[in-house]
Amino acid sequence: MDSAVLLDLLGNENRRRILRLLSHKPCYVTEISEYLGVSPKAVIDHLRKLEDAGLIESRTDDQRRKYFHISRNLRLEVNVSPYGFGAKSAYPASPNLDMSGRCPHLSFDIPREDAQDLNELARELGHLADLENELSLAQRWVHGRITDVLDRLNERIGADADSRFYAETLAAIARGEQTVDGVARELNASPEAVEEAVHRLAERGLISREDEGWVVAGSPVA
Secondary structure (H helix, E strand, O other), rough: OOOHHHHHHHHHHHHHHHHHHHHOOOHEEEEEEEHOOOHHHHHHHHHHHHOOOOOOEEEOOOOOOOEEOOOOOOOOEEEEEEEEEEEEEEOOOOOOOOOOOOOOOOOOOOOOOOOOHHHOOOOHHHHHHHHHHHHHHHHHHHHHHHHHHHHHHHHHHHOOOOOOHHHHHHHHHHOOOOHHHHHHHHHOOHHHHHHHHHHHHHHHHOEOOOOOEEEEEOOHHH
């Protein structure tokens, strides 16, 4: 789902409260109406929008009463910083996804995916809850460090336009991309924009031209 659409959808407090209620148990319209303190007609309108977005589904019991429940897991991330704003949504990866080698910067014990015993399942849930908390803390730390590093880079770059783009261009060169086309591919940017950033960085003496291409000033040449 498009993250902008999701943000608009969840911008309504009553729809957020509906999802919070449904995260505990399936409910029918009257229950939700009493919980929110709004009319059933208003509840039906909110439910329709959530259902159209694929966030909830409904089923009808033997008494022909329609129960609503959350249809699937969805994660929404919003990033706001002096260097950018972005939102992204993602569905959980398959439980069968092999995580070995996919996260080279992380080290964690992967719990057994084939656990069946009640005690094993309870332990796995606790382990995953701890891991989720640790990853959330690590993500906050990384976000803060990115802002701090960009602050210090911008003191050197002195860019007055898209400061993050200049910093990312410098970082790509530091990682070994020595040509404008190579940097453009890594950043998924136009060669013209990269050419301008490279020119600005060279003017400030932050990169220099060597035989093989651009390098960060002061970097050892192989």
